[in-house]
Amino acid sequence: MGGAVLPLVIASVGVLLLFQILLRLRRGASVQGAVVVITGASSGLGRECARVFHAAGARLVLCGRDAARLQEVVQELGGNSADGRRQTFAPSTVVFDLARVDSVAKAAEEILKCYGHVDVLINNAGISYRGNILDTHMSVQRDVMETNYFGPISLTQALLPSMVQRRRGHIVVISSVQGKIAIPYRSAYAASKHATQAYFDCLRAEMGHLGIPVTVISPGYIRTNMSVNAVTGDGSTYGVVDKTTASGWDPRVVARAVLKAVRLKSKDVVLAGPQPTVAIYLRTLWPALFFKLMASRACKEQRRKDE
Numbered sequence: 385m386g387g388a389v390l391p392l393v394i395a396s397v398g399v400l401l402l403f404q405i406l407l408r409l410r411r412g413a414s415v416q417g418a419v420v421v422i423t424g425a426s427s428g429l430g431r432e433c434a435r436v437f438h439a440a441g442a443r444l445v446l447c448g449r450d451a452a453r454l455q456e457v458v459q460e461l462g463g464n465s466a467d468g469r470r471q472t473f474a475p476s477t478v479v480f481d482l483a484r485v486d487s488v489a490k491a492a493e494e495i496l497k498c499y500g501h502v503d504v505l506i507n508n509a510g511i512s513y514r515g516n517i518l519d520t521h522m523s524v525q526r527d528v529m530e531t532n533y534f535g536p537i538s539l540t541q542a543l544l545p546s547m548v549q550r551r552r553g554h555i556v557v558i559s560s561v562q563g564k565i566a567i568p569y570r571s572a573y574a575a576s577k578h579a580t581q582a583y584f585d586c587l588r589a590e591m592g593h594l595g596i597p598v599t600v601i602s603p604g605y606i607r608t609n610m611s612v613n614a615v616t617g618d619g620s621t622y623g624v625v626d627k628t629t630a631s632g633w634d635p636r637v638v639a640r641a642v643l644k645a646v647r648l649k650s651k652d653v654v655l656a657g658p659q660p661t662v663a664i665y666l667r668t669l670w671p672a673l674f675f676k677l678m679a680s681r682a683c684k685e686q687r688r689k690d691e
């Protein structure tokens with residue numbers, strides 16, 4: 385009896401590893417010719433997603449606030465072309481400000497006019513924040529919420545009816561590790577990402593029977609301009625490249641993971657190293673320790689600021 389245990393364990397581990405390898409090898413559905421809308425496509429992760437989805441043959445609608453910077457991306461990606469392997473398409477652009485929620489419905493109409501429908505909406509645009517709660521204006525808390533939460537959900541709700549009608553479509557949102565754990569001096573940002581996680585989890589459940597998948601992607605730090613563009617407690621721009629951002633993941637790696645998640649119709653994906661991943665589990669399994677660690681992190685950061 386005892387002699388049979390070891391081979392059984394080895395066989396089980398082998399089957400599990402094989403299963404993992406097979407999971408990794410899955411390619412999922414193609415995005416060739418699919419209409420993919422990307423918000424925040426003018427820089428950072430959105431721009432890399434534009435490159436990756438364009439190369440995969442998607443018909444892109446790129447969104448942002450700055451027409452000139454969006455055009456730069458269009459120029460870089462080039463016009464329609466076809467080689468032996470794949471046809472690529474010149475992207476369209478739609479310019480609008482997600483924080484002006486009343487303008488989003490009109491933007492959605494413009495987006496729909498590009499190709500008549502949307503196959504994949506990637507809610508990527510967002511802004512971060514740096515500040516302590518005591519010194520943060522309520523207007524800043526609201527503004528971050530408008531850009532990161534109300535804007536994306538307005539766009540989603542404006543595009544959903546046409547997806548429901550076609551019984552086709554896919555909603556993706558770029559949240560953050562901070563949609564799963566809250567860290568000190570990020571109240572506005574973490575709150576907006578927690579709200580995002582909750583809304584899109586509800587949407588996934590409600591869209592399940594209609595066959596419209598919802599994917600929430602939660603990256604850790606990514607090497608982009610996000611810390612430079614972050615807003616502070618008084619509404620001014622932070623303007624600093626944080627060490628954590630500079631040493632973050634390469635946005636190309638994250639963009640490829642976004643494409644993979646779209647192809648596999650994944651539900652919830654965390655793209656982060658061991659520390660943030662462990663922190664997410666700790667928050668649920670051992671909250672008291674997690675809160676202690678966050679309090680000590682807050683003290684350390686405060687001391688650093690005081691020095």
Ligand SMILES: NC(=O)C1=CN([C@@H]2O[C@H](COP(=O)(O)OP(=O)(O)OC[C@H]3O[C@@H](n4cnc5c(N)ncnc54)[C@H](OP(=O)(O)O)[C@@H]3O)[C@@H](O)[C@H]2O)C=CC1
Nearest residue numbers: 424426427428429449481482483509510605606608609610
């Ligand atoms: N960088 C990081 O460490 C991480 C980033 N993320 C998430 O990734 C996403 C992309 O951020 P990232 O690329 O890093 O940052 P960037 O600052 O490089 O890009 C942000 C993009 O969002 C757009 N944007 C900002 N505000 C608005 C608005 N009001 N209306 C329309 N578009 C807007 C910007 O467009 P423009 O200014 O040209 O109008 C820009 O294209 C965000 O949702 C962010 O929360 C998640 C985890 C980590």
Ligand SMILES: CCCCCCCCCCCCCCCC(=O)OCC(=O)COP(=O)(O)O
Nearest residue numbers: 512513560561562603604605658659660662663
């Ligand atoms: C291996 C042992 C680990 C023990 C775990 C201890 C807990 C450590 C806390 C780790 C906190 C991680 C925070 C990660 C935050 C993050 O990745 O945020 C992503 C962003 O959205 C970045 O935005 P920002 O504006 O904050 O730069």
